[in-house]
Amino acid sequence: MSQKFVLPNGVRVVYEELPHVRSVAVGIWVGAGSRHEQAKNGGVSHFIEHMLFKGTENRTARQIAEELDAVGGQLNAFTGREYTCFYARVLDEDTEAAVGVLTDMFFHSLFDPGEIEKEKRVVAEEIKMCEDTPDDRILDLFTENLWDGHAIGRSILGSAKSLAGLNRKQILEYMDIFYTPDRVVIAVAGKFRQRELLEMLAPFAAWNRPAAPAETSCPEAGSPRRSYSKDIEQLHIVIGVPGLPVGHEDIYTLQIINNLLGVGMSSSLFQEIREQRGLVYDVHSFLGAYRDTGLFGIYAGAAPEKGEEVIRAVLAEVEKLKQEGVSEDKLARTVAQIKGSMYLGLESVSSVMNRLGKMELDLGRVKTTEEVAAELQKVTPADVSRVLADLWQTDKISAVTLGRKTFRADLRRLIAEETA
Numbered sequence: 001m002s003q004k005f006v007l008p009n010g011v012r013v014v015y016e017e018l019p020h021v022r023s024v025a026v027g028i029w030v031g032a033g034s035r036h037e038q039a040k041n042g043g044v045s046h047f048i049e050h051m052l053f054k055g056t057e058n059r060t061a062r063q064i065a066e067e068l069d070a071v072g073g074q075l076n077a078f079t080g081r082e083y084t085c086f087y088a089r090v091l092d093e094d095t096e097a098a099v100g101v102l103t104d105m106f107f108h109s110l111f112d113p114g115e116i117e118k119e120k121r122v123v124a125e126e127i128k129m130c131e132d133t134p135d136d137r138i139l140d141l142f143t144e145n146l147w148d149g150h151a152i153g154r155s156i157l158g159s160a161k162s163l164a165g166l167n168r169k170q171i172l173e174y175m176d177i178f179y180t181p182d183r184v185v186i187a188v189a190g191k192f193r194q195r196e197l198l199e200m201l202a203p204f205a206a207w208n209r210p211a212a213p214a215e216t217s218c219p220e221a222g223s224p225r226r227s228y229s230k231d232i233e234q235l236h237i238v239i240g241v242p243g244l245p246v247g248h249e250d251i252y253t254l255q256i257i258n259n260l261l262g263v264g265m266s267s268s269l270f271q272e273i274r275e276q277r278g279l280v281y282d283v284h285s286f287l288g289a290y291r292d293t294g295l296f297g298i299y300a301g302a303a304p305e306k307g308e309e310v311i312r313a314v315l316a317e318v319e320k321l322k323q324e325g326v327s328e329d330k331l332a333r334t335v336a337q338i339k340g341s342m343y344l345g346l347e348s349v350s351s352v353m354n355r356l357g358k359m360e361l362d363l364g365r366v367k368t369t370e371e372v373a374a375e376l377q378k379v380t381p382a383d384v385s386r387v388l389a390d391l392w393q394t395d396k397i398s399a400v401t402l403g404r405k406t407f408r409a410d411l412r413r414l415i416a417e418e419t420a
Contacts, residue, residue, distance in 0.1 A: 002014055003194075009204075009205065015197065015356070016352055017191070023089060023090065024192050027187045028185075029357040032045055034079070037154075052077065054119060055115065064104075068094070068097065072091065073090035073091070081152050081156065081288075087350070096196075107207070124160060126157060130157060134402055141238075145224040146221045152218050152290065177212060180211055181204075189352035190349040227401045227402075228403075230404065232404055235304040235401055237310060237311060237399070238298065238398075240398055241296055242391070243289060245292050256334050256384060258296065264337070266337075279306050285299075331379070393419075397415050
């Protein structure tokens with residue numbers, strides 16, 4: 001069971017001891033991601049993630065890379081729309097080394113101007129790679145359109161223009177505002193001693209900065225229907241609607257809807273559109289849940305000449321669930337599927353650490369697996385029908401396509417015909 005300790009300055013430490021394992025995962029979570037950026041510094045959260053590996057007052061970039069490699073450990077980071085996480089996974093005997101490297105990176109990174117310019121070239125290639133990967137690019141286009149230019153919808157990587165304008169002053173100003181004790185959660189899972197862990201975290205207890213400013217709320221999501229042209233073989237399609245914020249009372253019902261429609265080989269979209277009709281190689285649904293907004297979408301990749309048929313088939317499957325509902329037996333199987341995935345994830349210290357950090361940032365507390373399982377068990381077929389009917393409405397449905405030629409089908413007409 002997880003425990004929580006709040007340092008005097010507001011830094012939260014959430015941890016779960018797993019004495020049966022030989023490893024430990026440590027993550028420093030910062031409640032700062034792409035939604036906190038402006039157009040002129042778009043991508044700065046992700047760029048900071050890169051720069052913390054580029055040398056500190058005490059370690060060169062090579063030493064950072066080699067120190068945990070030498071003991072078989074892992075050191076990495078990732079950036080989302082609302083948070084950035086720097087993490088390490090090591091054997092229990094190397095916990096102090098992992099915390100030491102992460103702490104040094106967090107507090108003593110140099111942000112050398114020469115390294116900044118070098119890393120800008122690296123990230124520029126990452127942006128190009130994303131733009132050349134259509135199933136990534138289509139998701140960026142979908143969110144950009146859904147939130148109409150708001151930061152939460154922009155690419156986490158930023159743009160070539162915003163990246164080119166980044167400099168050391170902008171980076172440090174952003175960190176001064178958003179890298180503050182009230183926005184930091186340290187999540188630890190695995191085999192360790194509580195007292196020793198808290199001693200290792202002394203630099204965080206001594207850290208003081210004013211609280212970050214309150215976040216601006218997201219605008220109401222729109223319902224664009226747009227086609228984009230790119231010289232590629234497939235037509236890539238995303239259809240979706242605004243979803244639910246992470247703490248919403250119906251979030252578990254929406255998770256069940258997501259699994260019913262498009263998670264795994266037994267989902268209705270996979271069975272009907274791929275297995276029965278052979279129209280696609282990949283079709284799946286996905287969720288995004290943020291503090292004050294969310295999205296629920298479906299992705300498919302198809303031959304261009306099959307695009308209209310695939311769109312109709314996707315819309316028809318959602319309408320079928322919306323109109324016919326789900327049986328008690330199928331609902332029970334889906335709940336068991338989600339619970340099984342959740343419990344299997346607890347066998348990985350990295351998964352447990354991610355769960356601790358993300359829940360604490362999102363909700364201000366960590367729900368037990370028993371609480372989550374109980375919430376899933378409470379969902380009824382009537383809840384599934386109610387939530388889907390509320391979210392999946394004709395005037396709320398967005399559709400974005402990306403293919404060799406601008407898709408010529410009338411997306412507005414297709415949606416209206418299939419959801420009438």
